Amino acid sequence: MGRECPLFPGWPRVRASTRSGNYIGLGFAAPKIDYRNLGRTAPALAGDLAFREFCVPRFSDYRTSDHSVLVDRARYHLRHAKFRRFSTMVGEVATYEFRPDGETLRGNILVVHGWTSEASFMMGLAEPLRRSGFRVVLLDFPAHGRSRGEHTRLVDCARGMVEICDHLGPFESVVAHSMGALSALMAGVGERPLSRPVAFERYCLIAPANRFSEVTGRFSQRLGLSKEGRRQFERQLERVARQSIGDFRGERFLRIVERPTLLIHARDDHEVPFHNSQEMADGMAHAKLVPLDGLGHRKILYAPPVVRSVVSFVLEGAIA
Numbered sequence: 001m002g003r004e005c006p007l008f009p010g011w012p013r014v015r016a017s018t019r020s021g022n023y024i025g026l027g028f029a030a031p032k033i034d035y036r037n038l039g040r041t042a043p044a045l046a047g048d049l050a051f052r053e054f055c056v057p058r059f060s061d062y063r064t065s066d067h068s069v070l071v072d073r074a075r076y077h078l079r080h081a082k083f084r085r086f087s088t089m090v091g092e093v094a095t096y097e098f099r100p101d102g103e104t105l106r107g108n109i110l111v112v113h114g115w116t117s118e119a120s121f122m123m124g125l126a127e128p129l130r131r132s133g134f135r136v137v138l139l140d141f142p143a144h145g146r147s148r149g150e151h152t153r154l155v156d157c158a159r160g161m162v163e164i165c166d167h168l169g170p171f172e173s174v175v176a177h178s179m180g181a182l183s184a185l186m187a188g189v190g191e192r193p194l195s196r197p198v199a200f201e202r203y204c205l206i207a208p209a210n211r212f213s214e215v216t217g218r219f220s221q222r223l224g225l226s227k228e229g230r231r232q233f234e235r236q237l238e239r240v241a242r243q244s245i246g247d248f249r250g251e252r253f254l255r256i257v258e259r260p261t262l263l264i265h266a267r268d269d270h271e272v273p274f275h276n277s278q279e280m281a282d283g284m285a286h287a288k289l290v291p292l293d294g295l296g297h298r299k300i301l302y303a304p305p306v307v308r309s310v311v312s313f314v315l316e317g318a319i320a
Helices: 035-041 043-054 067-078 119-131 154-168 179-189 212-223 227-241 250-257 275-281 304-319
Strands: 082-088 091-098 107-112 134-140 173-177 202-206 261-266 287-292
Touching (some): 067 119, 091 154, 107 119, 107 154, 107 179, 107 304, 119 304, 173 179, 179 202, 202 304, 212 227, 250 275, 261 275, 261 304
Parallel strands (some): 173 202
Antiparallel strands (some): 082 091, 091 134
């Protein structure tokens, strides 16, 4: 107590209690702001504070109370990886490299996690790909997993991905989950402020988000932001990305990259609804949608039908 929170000046730095669930181990608790009232009296301030909170993955309501326990279990499967950290323009990014058994190498695959997650949760897909003869690289986005930092933005994740591809690529395929799929597509397109596109030949997108405006809309609704507060929040995101929120659409990015794409999505996904993949697949000759039931947003990463579909899709590219 007595020191200020580094992300929210004026808010005291306090230990997160065990009741806070989402914020255990962060070192300070997420500030409790009455966005509904603040949005009426000072919408610009409400939008600015919402932007800051949105950019701290550890503040996310999507994390469960046992997140730290799940992380400890998942990281066990990374113990044999070649671990490296790279300094990038958006901070230090942690990477994990796995090589296949034997001398035959079928290709290189980048595996990307979603917002508030980390590389360890993608091992259910990474290990079968390695066993199939691929060199597999996973990364922790800035402010995620073992990458350093407390805050990041979607465009920062894409920029970090571009730099990791410079260090450890090229990668023929990318396998990405949730918001990581949107970041992977952004990296593939390479629009400003990214320095260049990444030449992925195939995209495997699992439970991908399509319209970023839908993500910011749900976040604004949860906070109780007014219309003016939400607009200010989104303006801050647009300022960083140098393009409008409406341009952040997976379907638009897919049309630009025009590469073979596999979309896998559960109809009962309540975090990123199924219609996101439907919208992305509609009218895309190079995109195939595999709908599933009963797997939600997270169990889908470990389901045998998903693993088989991903490995088969990536092998198609290696054989071709």
